[in-house]
Amino acid sequence: MYFCGMLINELAKRTGITAHTIRFYEKSGLIQGKRDEKITSNNYFHYDEATVEKLELIKDAKSIGFTINEIGNLMDAWYSNKMTIAEKLSVLKDKMQAIDEKISQLIAMKQMIGEFMETVENENC
Amino acid sequence: MYFCGMLINELAKRTGITAHTIRFYEKSGLIQGKRDEKITSNNYFHYDEATVEKLELIKDAKSIGFTINEIGNLMDAWYSNKMTIAEKLSVLKDKMQAIDEKISQLIAMKQMIGEFMETVENENC
DNA sequence: TACAACCATAGAGTATAGTCTATACTTGTA
DNA sequence: TACAAGTATAGACTATACTCTATGGTTGTA
Numbered sequence: 001m002y003f004c005g006m007l008i009n010e011l012a013k014r015t016g017i018t019a020h021t022i023r024f025y026e027k028s029g030l031i032q033g034k035r036d037e038k039i040t041s042n043n044y045f046h047y048d049e050a051t052v053e054k055l056e057l058i059k060d061a062k063s064i065g066f067t068i069n070e071i072g073n074l075m076d077a078w079y080s081n082k083m084t085i086a087e088k089l090s091v092l093k094d095k096m097q098a099i100d101e102k103i104s105q106l107i108a109m110k111q112m113i114g115e116f117m118e119t120v121e122n123e124n125c
Numbered sequence: 126m127y128f129c130g131m132l133i134n135e136l137a138k139r140t141g142i143t144a145h146t147i148r149f150y151e152k153s154g155l156i157q158g159k160r161d162e163k164i165t166s167n168n169y170f171h172y173d174e175a176t177v178e179k180l181e182l183i184k185d186a187k188s189i190g191f192t193i194n195e196i197g198n199l200m201d202a203w204y205s206n207k208m209t210i211a212e213k214l215s216v217l218k219d220k221m222q223a224i225d226e227k228i229s230q231l232i233a234m235k236q237m238i239g240e241f242m243e244t245v246e247n248e249n250c
Numbered sequence: 251t252a253c254a255a256c257c258a259t260a261g262a263g264t265a266t267a268g269t270c271t272a273t274a275c276t277t278g279t280a
Numbered sequence: 281t282a283c284a285a286g287t288a289t290a291g292a293c294t295a296t297a298c299t300c301t302a303t304g305g306t307t308g309t310a
Contacts, residue, residue: 009256020299023258028297042306044257060237064230065190068297078241085248092242099231099238105189106224106231112185113224116203117217123210134286145269148288153267167276169287193267 004036005046015055022055028068030058030075054079065102070095129161130171140180147180153193155183155200179204190227195220 008019015022025031026045031054033045054075061071077083077091137144150156151170156179158170179200186196201208202216 007257018299019257021297024298042257044306057237060230060234062297064227064234077245085245088245089242092238092245096235096238096242099235102189103228103231105185106228109185109189110221110224112182113217113221117214117221120202120210120213120217132287143269144287146267149268167287169276187267 005034005048005051007044007046008033011047011051011055014052015059017055017059025055025058025068028072030068030072031055050079064099066095130159130173130176132169132171133158136172136176136180139177140184142180142184150180150183150193153197155193155197156180175204189224191220 006014008022011017011022012019017025022031026033031047031051033047033051035043036046057075057078058071061074066074073091074095077088083091131139133144133147136142137147140147142150147156151158156172156176158172158176160168161171182200182203183196186199191199198216199220202213208216
């Protein structure tokens with residue numbers, strides 16, 4: 001038995017993301033499995049530990065509202081060699097700013113809701 | 126000329142939301158225009174200042190990632206009389222918690238990106 | 251070697267949140 | 281009064297992000 005990384009189902013179990021969704025992410029360019037040229041009987045994709053990490057990053061980024069496209073850019077800055085250091089830093093700085101903006105908006109909304117809760121409480125009197 | 130509030134196009138101008146999208150929100154139950162029973166020649170909807178405020182709230186809530194459905198619940202707690210004070214407070218508290226969670230996740234992501242920026246910068250050496 | 255479990259690909263289907271088109275009636279203005 | 285501009289409704293269309301089904305081949309185990 002020859003093993004090079006893991007197949008899609010194990011990756012799914014490891015990350016809690018379904019094989020279907022993993023294939024969707026692969027088609028979207030977020031991750032890339034590798035085919036083993038020494039195996040000719042099938043064309044199964046093999047995934048490494050780095051892919052597990054990438055999928056965790058994708059989960060985190062999605063949960064805070066980044067789109068697949070935005071995550072793709074972030075991943076390029078993170079993992080690929082297609083960008084210069086300056087370009088990478090620029091992408092990362094942009095994301096930082098986007099996050100700061102979101103935090104500000106969330107805090108503003110918290111304030112609004114907090115004020116409204118007081119109003120609602122005083123309806124009692 | 127008889128005026129009761131504003132028609133959809135003025136509401137659109139006031140809020141920066143297109144008439145199409147406003148109708149979509151109306152169909153989704155987020156806002157409600159009123160028809161003037163004294164006018165029989167048409168069935169135009171009339172909107173008041175409160176609707177302007179609601180649409181601003183919708184914009185804010187959307188920008189921080191709330192869905193139409195979630196915004197609907199929030200608006201019920203905010204404006205409707207269908208809920209008791211305790212129910213309203215419960216909805217608002219839930220939203221507060223959801224926002225706190227999002228803020229935590231955003232801060233965690235900022236940290237990750239920050240650490241990664243340092244790594245990228247050190248690739249220079 | 252049967253056969254359940256696994257893999258790949260293509261493409262259909264779903265949910266959310268709009269966005270646009272067509273149709274038809276109403277209003278305001280030159 | 282013509283006619284451009286505004287309004288309502290229904291329904292088609294788009295984009296995003298999955299999710300599922302169908303089909304056909306491969307692997308592992310009893």
